[in-house]
Amino acid sequence: MRNDASFSLHIPEPDARPGGIPDFSHLHLQPAGATARPAPDTSGIALRDLPFSFVRVLDEDARAVGPWAPAIPVETMLRGLRAMMLTRIFDDRMFRAHRQGKTSFYMKSTGEEAIPVAQSLLLGAGDMCFPTYRVLGWLMARDYPLHDLVNQIFSNEKDPLHGRQLPILYSARAYGFYSLSGNLGSRMNHAVGWAMASAYKNDDKLALAYVGDGTTAEGDFHEALTFASVYHAPAILCITNNQWAISSYSGFAGAQEAPLGARAVGYGLPGLRVDGNDFLAIWAATQWAIERARANMGATLIEFVTYRVAGHSTSDDPTKYRPSDEANHFPLGDPLDRLKRHLVTLGHWDEERHAALTHELDGQVRAAMKDGEAIGTLGKSKPPVSEMFEGVFKKPDWRVIEQRREMGV
Amino acid sequence: MPTMNMIQALNSALDVMLERDPDVLLFGEDIGYFGGVFRVTDGLQAKHGKTRCFDTPIAEGGIIGAAIGMGAYGLRPVAEIQFVDYILPAYDQLVSEAARLRYRSGGEFWAPITVRSPYGGGIFGGQTHSQSPEALFAHVVGLKTVIPSNPYDAKGLLISSIEDDDPVIFMEPKRIYNGPFNGRHDEQLKSWAGDPTAEVPEGHYTVPLGKAAIVREGKEATVLAYGTMVHVAKAGIEDSGVDAELIDLRSIVPLDIETITASVARTGRCVILHEATRFAGFGGELSALIQERCFWALKAPIARVAGWDTPYPHAFELDYLPGPGRLAAALLKVMED
Ligand SMILES: Cc1ncc(C[n+]2csc(CCOP(=O)(O)OP(=O)(O)O)c2C)c(N)n1
Ligand SMILES: [Mg+2]
Numbered sequence: 001m002r003n004d005a006s007f008s009l010h011i012p013e014p015d016a017r018p019g020g021i022p023d024f025s026h027l028h029l030q031p032a033g034a035t036a037r038p039a040p041d042t043s044g045i046a047l048r049d050l051p052f053s054f055v056r057v058l059d060e061d062a063r064a065v066g067p068w069a070p071a072i073p074v075e076t077m078l079r080g081l082r083a084m085m086l087t088r089i090f091d092d093r094m095f096r097a098h099r100q101g102k103t104s105f106y107m108k109s110t111g112e113e114a115i116p117v118a119q120s121l122l123l124g125a126g127d128m129c130f131p132t133y134r135v136l137g138w139l140m141a142r143d144y145p146l147h148d149l150v151n152q153i154f155s156n157e158k159d160p161l162h163g164r165q166l167p168i169l170y171s172a173r174a175y176g177f178y179s180l181s182g183n184l185g186s187r188m189n190h191a192v193g194w195a196m197a198s199a200y201k202n203d204d205k206l207a208l209a210y211v212g213d214g215t216t217a218e219g220d221f222h223e224a225l226t227f228a229s230v231y232h233a234p235a236i237l238c239i240t241n242n243q244w245a246i247s248s249y250s251g252f253a254g255a256q257e258a259p260l261g262a263r264a265v266g267y268g269l270p271g272l273r274v275d276g277n278d279f280l281a282i283w284a285a286t287q288w289a290i291e292r293a294r295a296n297m298g299a300t301l302i303e304f305v306t307y308r309v310a311g312h313s314t315s316d317d318p319t320k321y322r323p324s325d326e327a328n329h330f331p332l333g334d335p336l337d338r339l340k341r342h343l344v345t346l347g348h349w350d351e352e353r354h355a356a357l358t359h360e361l362d363g364q365v366r367a368a369m370k371d372g373e374a375i376g377t378l379g380k381s382k383p384p385v386s387e388m389f390e391g392v393f394k395k396p397d398w399r400v401i402e403q404r405r406e407m408g409v
Numbered sequence: 410m411p412t413m414n415m416i417q418a419l420n421s422a423l424d425v426m427l428e429r430d431p432d433v434l435l436f437g438e439d440i441g442y443f444g445g446v447f448r449v450t451d452g453l454q455a456k457h458g459k460t461r462c463f464d465t466p467i468a469e470g471g472i473i474g475a476a477i478g479m480g481a482y483g484l485r486p487v488a489e490i491q492f493v494d495y496i497l498p499a500y501d502q503l504v505s506e507a508a509r510l511r512y513r514s515g516g517e518f519w520a521p522i523t524v525r526s527p528y529g530g531g532i533f534g535g536q537t538h539s540q541s542p543e544a545l546f547a548h549v550v551g552l553k554t555v556i557p558s559n560p561y562d563a564k565g566l567l568i569s570s571i572e573d574d575d576p577v578i579f580m581e582p583k584r585i586y587n588g589p590f591n592g593r594h595d596e597q598l599k600s601w602a603g604d605p606t607a608e609v610p611e612g613h614y615t616v617p618l619g620k621a622a623i624v625r626e627g628k629e630a631t632v633l634a635y636g637t638m639v640h641v642a643k644a645g646i647e648d649s650g651v652d653a654e655l656i657d658l659r660s661i662v663p664l665d666i667e668t669i670t671a672s673v674a675r676t677g678r679c680v681i682l683h684e685a686t687r688f689a690g691f692g693g694e695l696s697a698l699i700q701e702r703c704f705w706a707l708k709a710p711i712a713r714v715a716g717w718d719t720p721y722p723h724a725f726e727l728d729y730l731p732g733p734g735r736l737a738a739a740l741l742k743v744m745e746d
Pocket of ligand 2: 212240242308
């Protein structure tokens with residue numbers, strides 16, 4: 001070792017940029033069934049290696065294998081498939097609606113639908129999800145009305161959020177879906193606080209929160225892990241590692257130095273690293289975390305390994321910073337296709353039914369869009385301007401009262 | 410002389426400074442390979458190398474904290490915060506650290522950092538891509554806050570900010586990155602081409618911090634504005650028919666108090682325009698200063714035109730952002746008084 005070191009500044013660089021050959025070998029993914037399933041009430045120290053392994057249930061032939069294979073009623077899997085299909089169809093239609101000027105903004109969750117859909121079906125009505133903007137599947141799995149989504153996205157007169165919030169930053173309390181905001185990461189601590197309140201009240205309600213891979217860099221994420229650890233908060237803290245944060249690959253969140261799920265270790269929390277494109281693995285891992293929380297053993301951190309197939313948002317062109325065919329090289333396939341193949345393998349689904357359901361769901365989405373368009377799209381219809389002044393405080397103070405009068409609304 | 414829009418002028422300022430000073434380096438979310446979500450750093454990594462212009466983790470407190478550390482070492486870091494709405498996780502670094510490092514260390518350490526960040530409304534960006542938090546910075550002693558309104562100033566002010574030995578928040582009016590919208594929010598964008606302020610020298614030049622610009626001379630009233638609102642003010646003055654003097658503050662700290670007081674002393678009337686919410690906005694400070702210094706010259710109460718006191722409302726953007734109509738009405742009102 002030299003002791004007259006002259007340093008050099010390291011700047012991470014992804015394996016492939018546009019024109020390059022995608023390579024995901026750095027993910028070190030293990031085959032389905034390879035990782036042991038410890039009992040959910042195992043003590044922390046024995047769980048240390050878990051986030052460095054990989055929970056995966058569906059194998060290459062779409063069969064459920066290994067110790068994590070869950071017992072999910074066929075009905076539930078079919079509901080999951082339907083919600084994933086609906087999410088994908090809705091995303092595609094809304095993305096196009098943006099191109100036609102009907103909304104100011106949209107973000108797709110293509111390739112990541114299995115995570116919120118499985119978890120939404122698994123958690124109870126009283127539990128609360130603290131979402132990111134990329135978990136529409138949660139609402140779809142709970143049959144949130146398509147009309148309300150469309151009207152919010154079009155910011156029209158019937159917008160359930162009264163024109164105050166950016167498209168897709170929904171709030172749906174009755175569906176266990178906490179208010180979204182544009183600030184990354186800031187609701188992670190709310191989830192932990194909500195879970196602490198549930199414990200304080202000797203209640204049985206869980207909190208589940210999502211952050212993206214990029215967002216794990218924010219201080220809020222680390223504060224939330226500390227609080228969750230200190231107070232044994234009944235929370236399930238999820239990282240949707242879709243490999244990209246706009247143009248920055250996950251290496252800029254430190255994912256190349258250690259798996260993001262392994263952040264759990266330093267906080268004394270159990271951490272799981274899970275195939276995020278595998279409906280069954282998501283289900284099994286979440287169930288494990290629920291059982292653990294229900295045994296009063298506190299929070300679990302779960303990293304879901306997935307891939308952001310679409311651009312970041314309607315403002316983004318991903319071909320500027322990553323190979324255009326990178327999605328095809330992602331080793332975990334497509335979550336919708338994998339669940340479909342699993343159901344076909346079990347004899348509960350086939351191509352005809354799939355085509356018929358696609359057609360039916362597309363019809364539902366188109367009908368909801370048409371109704372939304374009849375009310376009005378961005379700029380053609382909006383809630384009454386008086387709504388701008390409502391809800392700042394519970395009771396309006398003199399400032400908004402005077403200003404409303406000045407505007408004459 | 411080349412014609413540049415605001416983005417090209419900012420890019421040129423950064424390019425010039427990377428070329429001139431090896432201690433200048435740029436970092437922020439998505440600014441390296443990709444060149445930034447608004448393309449302000451486009452091409453700079455390819456030209457100057459990965460360690461001169463690079464991406465960061467999504468951690469605004471980390472970005473500004475690291476910038477302070479680099480600045481204390483002796484570098485001149487230029488950090489980008491992707492939208493100024495997202496600077497708040499770094500507020501403690503700005504308030505408790507950058508702003509006081511020189512003072513509390515008896516001059517041993519200081520933070521010669523520049524924090525660039527797009528601000529303001531007009532792009533249907535909703536609550537967290539539209540805000541104008543300049544008052545939050547102006548209130549903090551030890552921070553400078555600069556807000557250009559055109560490409561020429563943008564480049565010259567950015568170079569001055571980078572060369573300044575104190576921390577500077579450089580707020581970029583994203584609504585006019587690509588063109589002055591002639592102040593009328595609901596009309597089509599017009600490109601910067603043909604505007605005299607889009608004639609931008611290629612090399613190094615500075616526009617000093619703390620020197621306001623008189624955009625339009627007038628005798629009957631003074632209008633104070635900065636950033637996007639300079640263009641709204643131009644349109645509003647035109648609509649009102651009032652012979653108003655328009656002052657573009659260019660930086661709110663340091664503030665060009667001489668130019669302001671000289672103008673109001675002459676005109677006797679003043680309207681202050683900003684898009685930030687009105688209550689405790691920077692207009693309140695301007696109003697107090699003018700009242701303290703020009704009271705005996707005033708012929709009418711000072712008026713403020715500002716964003717309403719609500720969070721930024723997505724669907725009501727055009728109702729919320731002050732437009733020429735509201736400025737014109739305020740001007741006519743101060744003329745009556
Ligand atoms: C506090 C904050 N900083 C920056 C941004 C701008 N921004 C929006 S999304 C995004 C990338 C997020 O990436 P990731 O967490 O991986 O989530 P993904 O979009 O991939 O689902 C950034 C930088 C923001 N919204 N909030
Ligand atoms: Mg991501």
